[in-house]
Amino acid sequence: MQTATSALVLGDLVAQEDLGLTLLSGGAGALDREVAGAHSIDVEEPSRFLERHWIMLTAGLRLKGSVAAQKALVRELDEGGMAALGIGIDLVFKRVPSALLDEARERSFPVLAVPLGTPFRDIVGFINRSLLSSDLHTYQRLNAIQRHLVDALQEPRPREVMVERLARMLDAGVLILGADGRVEAASGPVPDADLAARVEEREFEHEGWHVVSVPIGETGWLAVASRGRVLAARLARPAAQAAVPLLAATERLGDLARDQERAIRSALLDEALEGTRDVRALAARAGSFGLDFTTAARVVVVGETRGSAGGGVAAGGGVAGGGGARADLLERAAADAGVAHLVTTRGDRAVALLQGAVALPGLRAGIGRPVCDVADVPRSFRDALLAVERVTDGQLAYEDFDLATLLLAEVAPEHIRPRVEELLAPLKANPPLLEALVEYFARDMDVNATAEAMHVHPNTLRYRLGRVEKLLGRSLRQPATIAELTLALHAPGG
Numbered sequence: 208m209q210t211a212t213s214a215l216v217l218g219d220l221v222a223q224e225d226l227g228l229t230l231l232s233g234g235a236g237a238l239d240r241e242v243a244g245a246h247s248i249d250v251e252e253p254s255r256f257l258e259r260h261w262i263m264l265t266a267g268l269r270l271k272g273s274v275a276a277q278k279a280l281v282r283e284l285d286e287g288g289m290a291a292l293g294i295g296i297d298l299v300f301k302r303v304p305s306a307l308l309d310e311a312r313e314r315s316f317p318v319l320a321v322p323l324g325t326p327f328r329d330i331v332g333f334i335n336r337s338l339l340s341s342d343l344h345t346y347q348r349l350n351a352i353q354r355h356l357v358d359a360l361q362e363p364r365p366r367e368v369m370v371e372r373l374a375r376m377l378d379a380g381v382l383i384l385g386a387d388g389r390v391e392a393a394s395g396p397v398p399d400a401d402l403a404a405r406v407e408e409r410e411f412e413h414e415g416w417h418v419v420s421v422p423i424g425e426t427g428w429l430a431v432a433s434r435g436r437v438l439a440a441r442l443a444r445p446a447a448q449a450a451v452p453l454l455a456a457t458e459r460l461g462d463l464a465r466d467q468e469r470a471i472r473s474a475l476l477d478e479a480l481e482g483t484r485d486v487r488a489l490a491a492r493a494g495s496f497g498l499d500f501t502t503a504a505r506v507v508v509v510g511e512t513r514g515s516a517g518g519g520v521a522a523g524g525g526v527a528g529g530g531g532a533r534a535d536l537l538e539r540a541a542a543d544a545g546v547a548h549l550v551t552t553r554g555d556r557a558v559a560l561l562q563g564a565v566a567l568p569g570l571r572a573g574i575g576r577p578v579c580d581v582a583d584v585p586r587s588f589r590d591a592l593l594a595v596e597r598v599t600d601g602q603l604a605y606e607d608f609d610l611a612t613l614l615l616a617e618v619a620p621e622h623i624r625p626r627v628e629e630l631l632a633p634l635k636a637n638p639p640l641l642e643a644l645v646e647y648f649a650r651d652m653d654v655n656a657t658a659e660a661m662h663v664h665p666n667t668l669r670y671r672l673g674r675v676e677k678l679l680g681r682s683l684r685q686p687a688t689i690a691e692l693t694l695a696l697h698a699p700g701g
Contacts, residue, residue: 215242215337217291217317220262223333226325232308233291233317240317242290245334247327253280254287262291262319262334264327266298270307277307281316291317293330298323352376353449366457370394373450377443379433380416383454386427397432406430410444421447423454469538469550472496476549476560479584480506490581497547497562503577504547504562505605506584508591509533509570511555533557533570540565556595560584567602571595574604576616590616597697611690615698627695633678640678643671645696652683 218238221230230237243260249268250256257263263284270277284292292311294303303320311318321330355376359368366383374381374395383392388403398416405411406420406428413432420430421444429451431443475492483489490500498504511533534550534557541548546563559565573594575587587605593612594603608616615623634641643661647668650656654672658665672683681688 215334216240217242219337220330220333221319226330226333227322228293228325228330229320231303231318231320232311232315234315237291237315237317240290242334243338245293245327245331247331252283254283254289257284257287257289259288260290262293262330263289264293264295264321264330266295267304268299270304271299274304274306277304278310281307281310281314281318285314285316291319293319293321293327295321295327296323352446356450356453360453360456366454367392367394369450369453369457373431373446377431377433377446379431379443382430382432383423384428384430386425391427402430402432403428419443419447421451423451426455429454472549473551476551476558479549479560479581480551480558480588482582482585486580486582493549493560493581496549498549498560498581499547500562500579500581502562503579504560504584504587505577506575506587506591507537507559507561507565507567507572508553508575508588508595509537509557509559509567509572510595511571531557534559536570537565537567540567558588558591560587570602571598571600572602573598574602576605586616589620593697611693611697615694620698623698627698630679630691630695634675637674637678640671640675643668644675644683644692647672647683648689648693648696652689 216238217230217233217240220226220242221228221238233240241260242262244258245262245264246257247264248256249265251269253263253265270280281292294300294307296302303318308318310316321327352373355372356369359365359372362368370381370383370392371394378395380395380397381393382390382397382402384403384406385391388401398413398418400414402413402418402420405413405418408420410417410419412418415434416432417434418430418432420428423429429447431447433443475489475496479489479493493499531552534552537557537559538548538550541550541559541561544563544565546561546565548562548565549560551558573591573596575590575594578584578587590605590608593616594605594608597603597612605616631641634644643657646661647654647657650660654665654668658668661668676683679688683689683692
């Protein structure tokens with residue numbers, strides 16, 4: 208009665224005619240119970256010296272005359288996961304005690320009658336020889352399974368292929384459960400019920416299924432589900448344990464591939480932001496990532512929320528920390544929205560080229576003009592830089608620019624930068640004067656409001672503004688001066 212997996216079950220023992228064993232209890236599934244060993248013992252609390260799925264062999268000397276001891280023994284063996292109890296006949300008892308049998312039948316726990324002519328050592332010897340043969344067969348199958356799983360690493364989808372192969376070779380259902388309990392991959396017949404709540408038990412019965420689970424590091428679980436307990440006990444666990452390091456390797460390979468792709472995307476966007484003569488080649492490379500410009504794309508620049516410090520989430524929901532953290536957020540948002548994208552970092556800012564709308568809740572961002580050609584990406588980038596400098600929180604898009612910002616967006620920085628530097632140079636050499644001018648313009652040229660914001664006396668502010676006029680050689684009341692200084696202060700580098 209050897210099973211397809213060569214595991215030893217109680218039925219194999221009963222079928223061995225020369226042992227002469229008689230099964231007296233255990234119910235319909237008794238013959239399918241796994242046998243992992245046997246030991247002759249007659250002491251109190253014998254389960255201390257036995258392993259799960261072992262058979263306890265006893266003459267019953269300690270049980271004679273004590274119904275309580277007989278019932279307690281069955282209860283202890285059943286709760287300890289033992290395979291069966293074998294009692295020698297015509298040694299202490301002429302037949303197995305009725306109280307012991309009643310308890311065993313109530314629990315569906317197997318009890319074997321061992322005839323006087325069968326030494327316990329013969330039973331132990333048969334089990335050991337059978338298990339040696341079974342273990343060799345299991346080892347051979349396990350090696351074959353492991354080789355087949357290793358080959359799956361060469362497949363385009365190694366994780367899914369590995370699950371499919373393991374299910375086929377075990378003739379069982381195989382699932383990968385993520386850390387959140389969701390099924391990430393599955394193959395073969397699997398239970399309909401949610402197993403996530405029980406995987407930490409490592410081995411359990413569930414609605415007729417026997418489930419063995421093995422953790423995949425901290426990322427989830429590999430579960431093998433079968434209708435027969437023998438398969439799970441003899442082969443599924445070692446096979447699953449052999450698969451787990453390989454599954455972990457697929458995660459590392461996936462991480463490496465994602466890092467490589469991210470680096471390529473970043474380099475490609477850097478090249479597009481700087482502009483290139485070989486526009487056609489650049490467009491072709493962008494197209495390989497889904498950016499075909501059949502619909503308009505925009506550059507988005509995300510900066511730290513002003514007033515935040517350190518990493519984490521800043522006040523108002525903005526993300527602080529480095530540009531890398533913001534780049535990760537942009538990348539996830541684009542991926543979740545199904546939008547073709549390239550992402551890179553520039554200092555503490557994240558920059559993305561997005562071909563489609565992406566929600567950016569809680570982020571301080573500038574959004575450039577829509578472009579339909581990779582050659583126009585630098586212009587959209589310039590817009591986004593201007594926008595992110597002007598917005599304190601939320602987002603500012605090209606369409607919402609005021610006239611001054613719009614004018615700056617249309618002039619190449621290299622054309623305006625010399626004039627801006629010439630105009631502001633005297634003030635940059637005197638930071639308190641530059642600060643006074645910036646705050647003065649930010650508060651609609653209201654002296655009292657500006658002085659209050661700067662925590663100085665109004666006369667102090669008037670003195671500083673007078674020095675500004677003297678350095679510039681022009682009045683701050685002239686509209687032309689106001690317009691020119693406003694543009695200069697808003698210009699990149701101003």
